[in-house]
Amino acid sequence: LCVTTHEDWICTGSASGHIHCFDRRRGKVLHCWKGHAKPVEYLKVISRHRLLSAGGDKTAVLWDMNKTPPQKISSIYNIPGKEYAMNVTSHQFRYDGLVSIPGDNDLLLCAAAGRKAVFMPMPQEDQPESQQPMHVLASRTVMSDSEGNRMPSSGKLDISSIALLPCRQSGMALDESDEES
Numbered sequence: 001l002c003v004t005t006h007e008d009w010i011c012t013g014s015a016s017g018h019i020h021c022f023d024r025r026r027g028k029v030l031h032c033w034k035g036h037a038k039p040v041e042y043l044k045v046i047s048r049h050r051l052l053s054a055g056g057d058k059t060a061v062l063w064d065m066n067k068t069p070p071q072k073i074s075s076i077y078n079i080p081g082k083e084y085a086m087n088v089t090s091h092q093f094r095y096d097g098l099v100s101i102p103g104d105n106d107l108l109l110c111a112a113a114g115r116k117a118v119f120m121p122m123p124q125e126d127q128p129e130s131q132q133p134m135h136v137l138a139s140r141t142v143m144s145d146s147e148g149n150r151m152p153s154s155g156k157l158d159i160s161s162i163a164l165l166p167c168r169q170s171g172m173a174l175d176e177s178d179e180e181s
Contacts, residue, residue, distance in 0.1 A: 001013065002043045003043065004043040004045050004051070005009055005024070006024075006048065007024070008023070008024055009022060009024050009030055010024055011043050011045070012100075013041075013042075013045075013055075014040060015023070016039070017033075017034055017037055017139050018032060018033065018034055019032070019033055019040060019053060019063075020032045025180055029069065030107070031065070031069055031070055033069040035046075035055065035061060035063070036053065036054075036055025036056065036057045037055070037057050037059075038057040038083050039055060039056045039083060040053055040057075040087065041042075041055055041086035042060075042086060042089075044059075044090055045168070046062070046090075046092070046107060049064060049066045050062060050063065050065065050073070052107070052109075053169070054088040054109075056081075056086065057080070058077060058078055058079050059079070060075060060111070060122065062075070062077055062123070070104045070132070072133040073124065073133055074123035074124070074136065075134070075136070076109055076120055076136050076137075077135065077136070077137060078137055078138045078140070079109070079112040079118050079140060080112060080114065080117065080118060080138075081111060082113065084132050086111070088110065089110045089111075090107060091107075091110070092108075100132070107124055108121055109122045110123075111138070115142055116140045116141065117140070120139060123136065162171065
């Protein structure tokens with residue numbers, strides 16, 4: 001079970017793949033729909049009218065909560081993870097001149113498992129009703145060691161959690177006196 005809240009509603013995800021949305025003040029069910037073929041592993045309110053879900057079916061879906069039932073805006077499929085072992089997070093950014101900073105424009109989906117990870121923008125554009133929602137194949141990255149070599153599938157790397165931390169400035173310093181001749 002996973003839960004996310006908005007000032008007007010609360011959404012829960014279930015092992016059956018259903019998503020339930022309740023009116024926060026009255027406790028009434030606003031929506032109930034089959035969001036995923038396998039358990040819902042992740043839910044996050046993106047805005048008043050947008051909800052992001054990810055399921056054990058290895059799919060992340062952005063939902064339009066203005067529609068009844070909520071409609072798929074876009075999805076990314078084949079994200080890494082296993083049922084009941086999904087490591088997913090998302091972050092919103094806006095471009096501010098030189099860097100991207102937390103904001104409400106771009107939505108980045110982050111998912112990782114084992115030695116594979118996905119860091120992709122989640123399409124947020126509404127499609128005309130006559131068109132199908134955007135369905136994008138996840139572009140997986142295989143993690144590398146400190147020397148840039150891809151981790152072999154037999155490697156010991158097993159990502160168990162993922163987070164994107166803010167980094168406003170970064171720098172690297174090298175003390176040449178530590179180098180050997």
